[in-house]
Amino acid sequence: xxxxxxxxxxxxQNRIADLxxxxxxxxxxxxxxxxxxxxxCVCGDIVxxxxxxxxxxxxxxxxxxxxxxxxxxxxxxxxxxxxxxSIWEEARQLFGQVFDSVIVEKSCC
Amino acid sequence: xxxxxxxxxxxxQNRIADLxxxxxxxxxxxxxxxxxxxxxCVCGDIVxxxxxxxxxxxxxxxxxxxxxxxxxxxxxxxxxxxxxxSIWEEARQLFGQVFDSVIVEKSCC
DNA sequence: ATTTATAATCGTAATATTACGATAAATTTT
DNA sequence: AAAATTTATCGTAATATTACGATTATAAAT
Numbered sequence: 001x002x003x004x005x006x007x008x009x010x011x012x013q014n015r016i017a018d019l020x021x022x023x024x025x026x027x028x029x030x031x032x033x034x035x036x037x038x039x040x041c042v043c044g045d046i047v048x049x050x051x052x053x054x055x056x057x058x059x060x061x062x063x064x065x066x067x068x069x070x071x072x073x074x075x076x077x078x079x080x081x082x083x084x085x086s087i088w089e090e091a092r093q094l095f096g097q098v099f100d101s102v103i104v105e106k107s108c109c
Numbered sequence: 110x111x112x113x114x115x116x117x118x119x120x121x122q123n124r125i126a127d128l129x130x131x132x133x134x135x136x137x138x139x140x141x142x143x144x145x146x147x148x149x150c151v152c153g154d155i156v157x158x159x160x161x162x163x164x165x166x167x168x169x170x171x172x173x174x175x176x177x178x179x180x181x182x183x184x185x186x187x188x189x190x191x192x193x194x195s196i197w198e199e200a201r202q203l204f205g206q207v208f209d210s211v212i213v214e215k216s217c218c
Numbered sequence: 219a220t221t222t223a224t225a226a227t228c229g230t231a232a233t234a235t236t237a238c239g240a241t242a243a244a245t246t247t248t
Numbered sequence: 249a250a251a252a253t254t255t256a257t258c259g260t261a262a263t264a265t266t267a268c269g270a271t272t273a274t275a276a277a278t
Contacts, residue, residue: 009135020132
């Protein structure tokens with residue numbers, strides 16, 4: 001054991017968890033904020049903005065790409081990253097749905 | 110090395126990351142959905158709804174409590190959990206802010 | 219006082235994440 | 249062709265997470 005039993009949860013629960021992981025590390029939050037505000041785009045510029053090694057930033061970018069929330073286009077020898085707006089909207093919608101799902105009635109505790 | 114260098118990020122970035130962790134595991138998403146929809150409240154009922162051991166569920170509940178998004182009140186020998194609506198609103202607001210922060214202009218990639 | 223019921227905690231194993239230096243890969247520039 | 253620039257990947261170490269059985273703690277009920 002030790003790994004997440006993804007097979008016992010719904011596809012939606014797993015997707016929400018995966019999208020949440022994009023925001024579940026402050027470095028990735030910082031990267032997404034830079035991309036959202038178009039303050040950086042080229043990988044090297046992102047590295048310059050963050051006090052982390054180039055390899056570490058690259059690893060976070062890879063994880064964000066795996067989730068799908070960013071995409072990269074090569075402009076050799078540079079790589080330009082940006083937010084994938086369709087996935088961004090998917091995340092906004094899913095989280096919005098979750099946040100709106102609270103039933104307000106006298107709570108039991 | 111190996112741990113997150115929280116001290117190099119802003120308080121907001123760290124808070125967003127921490128709140129995102131509440132949703133970054135499908136079991137915790139499932140727990141929050143149960144609580145949000147008042148389908149369960151007592152710890153034992155949550156355990157019954159999920160195919161995970163009691164100890165594992167208790168561990169996830171502890172993490173959610175640490176983040177602050179749920180609170181528990183004892184009703185011996187039971188413990189009743191519910192969503193902390195003020196933290197829930199904090200999360201909604203912070204994520205909404207992040208999602209709305211994308212500047213839409215011709216992207217560079 | 220003993221038993222029962224419920225939940226938290228302990229101990230532990232397996233796996234995942236975070237971080238970085240070093241190296242490799244790819245393409246321009248010289 | 250060689251050098252320079254930029255980014256990805258590899259290898260590795262430290263730490264964190266996930267999961268569960270077993271035990272402990274707590275308070276009610278008997």
